[in-house]
Amino acid sequence: MNAIIITIGDEILMGQILDTNAQYIARRLTEIGVEVVEELSIPDKREEIYETVDYAMQEADLILVTGGLGPTKDDVTKKVLAEYFGSRLVFNPQAMEWLEELLRNRNLPMNENNKSQAFLPDNCRILHNFKGTASGMWFEKGWKSLISMPGVPFEMEHLMDTYVIPDLKAKYPHLQLEYRMLKVYDVPESQLAQHLETWENALGDGLRLAYLPSPGLVKLRITAKGEAVKHLEDTYESLKKILEGMRYVEGEDALEKQIGDMLRRKGVTVATAESCTGGEIAHMITSVPGSSAYFKGSVVSYANEVKVNVLGVQAADLEREGAVSETVVLQMAEGVKKLMHTDYAVSTSGVAGPDGGTPEKPVGTVWIGVATPDKTFARKFVFSFTRERNIAKAAVKALELLMMEI
Numbered sequence: 001m002n003a004i005i006i007t008i009g010d011e012i013l014m015g016q017i018l019d020t021n022a023q024y025i026a027r028r029l030t031e032i033g034v035e036v037v038e039e040l041s042i043p044d045k046r047e048e049i050y051e052t053v054d055y056a057m058q059e060a061d062l063i064l065v066t067g068g069l070g071p072t073k074d075d076v077t078k079k080v081l082a083e084y085f086g087s088r089l090v091f092n093p094q095a096m097e098w099l100e101e102l103l104r105n106r107n108l109p110m111n112e113n114n115k116s117q118a119f120l121p122d123n124c125r126i127l128h129n130f131k132g133t134a135s136g137m138w139f140e141k142g143w144k145s146l147i148s149m150p151g152v153p154f155e156m157e158h159l160m161d162t163y164v165i166p167d168l169k170a171k172y173p174h175l176q177l178e179y180r181m182l183k184v185y186d187v188p189e190s191q192l193a194q195h196l197e198t199w200e201n202a203l204g205d206g207l208r209l210a211y212l213p214s215p216g217l218v219k220l221r222i223t224a225k226g227e228a229v230k231h232l233e234d235t236y237e238s239l240k241k242i243l244e245g246m247r248y249v250e251g252e253d254a255l256e257k258q259i260g261d262m263l264r265r266k267g268v269t270v271a272t273a274e275s276c277t278g279g280e281i282a283h284m285i286t287s288v289p290g291s292s293a294y295f296k297g298s299v300v301s302y303a304n305e306v307k308v309n310v311l312g313v314q315a316a317d318l319e320r321e322g323a324v325s326e327t328v329v330l331q332m333a334e335g336v337k338k339l340m341h342t343d344y345a346v347s348t349s350g351v352a353g354p355d356g357g358t359p360e361k362p363v364g365t366v367w368i369g370v371a372t373p374d375k376t377f378a379r380k381f382v383f384s385f386t387r388e389r390n391i392a393k394a395a396v397k398a399l400e401l402l403m404m405e406i
Helices: 021-031 044-059 077-084 095-103 111-115 153-171 189-201 226-242 255-266 280-286 304-309 316-323 325-338 385-406
Strands: 004-008 033-040 064-065 088-092 118-121 125-127 136-141 145-147 177-185 207-213 218-223 248-250 269-273 295-300 346-350 365-371 376-382
Touching: 004 125, 004 385, 021 033, 021 064, 021 095, 033 044, 033 316, 044 064, 044 077, 044 145, 064 153, 077 088, 077 118, 077 136, 077 376, 095 111, 111 316, 111 346, 118 136, 125 153, 136 153, 145 207, 177 226, 189 207, 189 218, 189 226, 207 226, 218 226, 226 295, 255 385, 269 325, 280 295, 280 385, 295 325, 304 316, 316 325, 325 346, 325 376, 346 385, 365 385, 376 385
Parallel strands: 004 033, 004 064, 064 145, 269 295, 269 346
Antiparallel strands: 088 118, 125 136, 136 145, 177 218, 177 248, 207 218, 346 365, 365 376
């Protein structure tokens, strides 16, 4: 089964908001064996919506639409879908009950715009949106389905998880797609692709390898469809054998999630002292739910006086060697470990750019320190000329070094 995702909204095309809906829908569909063949973003215009829906209904078995279901005049998706599927918008008493209950629980008045959301097409299945005022709609035409959901991400996710995914699995039990993933560190994508070229060319029907690069690592995903699922494990094992000698981590969990699991299992804690990364490492760690069990805190010591007054870095060392040095990051890691009473600590100091580089310490130079219960050490890296990539790569590398010591 293949699918097309359509996201509707002028604000998406204008770059005012990030379209996270298509990403979420694609991931959830892939998990159950539905192949997403196209993602389309279009404005809140009747003609564009009608033509795009007509195109998608011809090209795909399943169409998922988000956006344009609000109570304002520029939200026209519902009217266009009613027109396309030859239905009328009729008052739905059940939808009105849902609206009244939702607004009452939020202590909000019912207005005419809200009431209009109880008028729904008379030939579709209505999906109860417990999170908002716009109901979802499930249309059928022959063997094809179109599902329309609100554009608000948490409302769309609620409908996907409550209705769409469970019902698709029940309706199409034959769908079969599985994948395995691992992350390779410190190998450029082009070099990795060259290393795997012969192995990749020998993959059988229904097996596919995807490269997903990000700062400091490349994710490799093997996908198996249909009958090829039975060969997935053997293929995955052969990939690991080809990667011997390279550093990789199995699974799709983010690095910070894997580190959190390790820290929690061992009952130990960590803190960070960050200069050039500006709190990025702390942000990554605390993005994981439950991180308060092992993360004590962070000192963003951007200024040298903070390094001295808070972390205990020796002023003479700063003067002699500069902030971007092995001596300083060692003292930063030891200082924050002592300050926060943790078992582990990581520190960073570098030249993120675009300015501030010297022949001895060019832009992209970063020192990373790691303090453990038994030792403290530092490593020097030279990344790129781009500030954002330097920060991202330094944060990932710091977590990598930490993970190797836990």
